[in-house]
Amino acid sequence: xxxxxxxxxxxxxQEGRISILNCDYTNSMFDYFLWYKKxxxxxxxxxxxxxxxxxxxxxxxxxxFLNKSAKHLSLHIVPSQPGDxxxxxxxxxxxxxxxxxYFGSGTKLNVKP
Amino acid sequence: DGGITQSPKYLFRKxxxxxxxxxxxxxxHDAMYWYRQDPGQGLRLIYYSQIVNDFQKGDxxxxxxxxxxxxxxxxLTVTSAQKNPTAFYLCASSPPRGAANNQPQHFGDGxxxxxx
Numbered sequence: 447x448x449x450x451x452x453x454x455x456x457x458x459x460q461e462g463r464i465s466i467l468n469c470d471y472t473n474s475m476f477d478y479f480l481w482y483k484k485x486x487x488x489x490x491x492x493x494x495x496x497x498x499x500x501x502x503x504x505x506x507x508x509x510x511f512l513n514k515s516a517k518h519l520s521l522h523i524v525p526s527q528p529g530d531x532x533x534x535x536x537x538x539x540x541x542x543x544x545x546x547x548y549f550g551s552g553t554k555l556n557v558k559p
Numbered sequence: 560d561g562g563i564t565q566s567p568k569y570l571f572r573k574x575x576x577x578x579x580x581x582x583x584x585x586x587x588h589d590a591m592y593w594y595r596q597d598p599g600q601g602l603r604l605i606y607y608s609q610i611v612n613d614f615q616k617g618d619x620x621x622x623x624x625x626x627x628x629x630x631x632x633x634x635l636t637v638t639s640a641q642k643n644p645t646a647f648y649l650c651a652s653s654p655p656r657g658a659a660n661n662q663p664q665h666f667g668d669g670x671x672x673x674x675x
Contacts (some may be wrong), residue, residue, distance in 0.1 A: 448601075450601070452601075455599065455675040456654060461665070480663050482663075482666075486670070487568075487668070487671070489563075489565075489649055489651075489666030489667050489668045489669050490569050490602075490666050491666070492663040492664075492665070495663060534603060535602065546604070546607065547604075547664060547666065549594075549601040549603075550601050551599065551600050551601040
């Protein structure tokens with residue numbers, strides 16, 4: 447049973463516009479959420495995270511929003527650039543002594559010039 | 560430069576053979592992980608290790624084995640018992656999670672295993 451879900455396998459956006467990637471989770475015990483970016487044949491690279499005590503975290507063009515009541519988080523990229531084209535994974539973990547993460551299936555973002 | 564090194568990048572295996580994927584990190588991280596990625600799917604946890612000489616099964620451990628004799632190294636063996644071993648394998652590491660210090664996992668660049 448998948449505890450973290452990304453229901454949109456792909457997203458296409460025009461350069462300069464906003465990209466919004468969505469992620470839903472089922473386990474209310476999750477308290478730490480992350481987004482990773484992955485290029486083909488490479489490992490995921492950490493992008494941005496948010497703790498459950500916050501509802502927003504911003505880093506440059508990237509903002510993650512967390513809605514705990516809806517068990518939903520989203521990643522906003524503004525403005526989108528062609529170099530942002532990649533697969534984006536969301537991940538979640540809960541309050542144990544180490545970081546066991548649960549990953550979504552990924553959303554492939556294509557930013558068109 | 561600190562990081563995680565996975566080798567080889569591409570690996571081919573004949574049916575019935577065991578193969579070992581290497582993962583080395585110089586980040587001084589305590590925890591290490593192995594994931595498998597299949598097309599259109601997320602990362603699925605195979606094994607993880609919190610400290611040296613200790614490791615735990617993840618969600619899809621059948622047909623795999625690991626060892627953690629050194630902090631820096633966490634090799635994964637894909638045994639002949641793994642029915643569908645063709646996949647992209649990712650190794651990751653992370654420091655211990657403190658009460659107020661959430662830390663992301665850091666990933667290697669992966670090994671693609673194919674069956675001949």
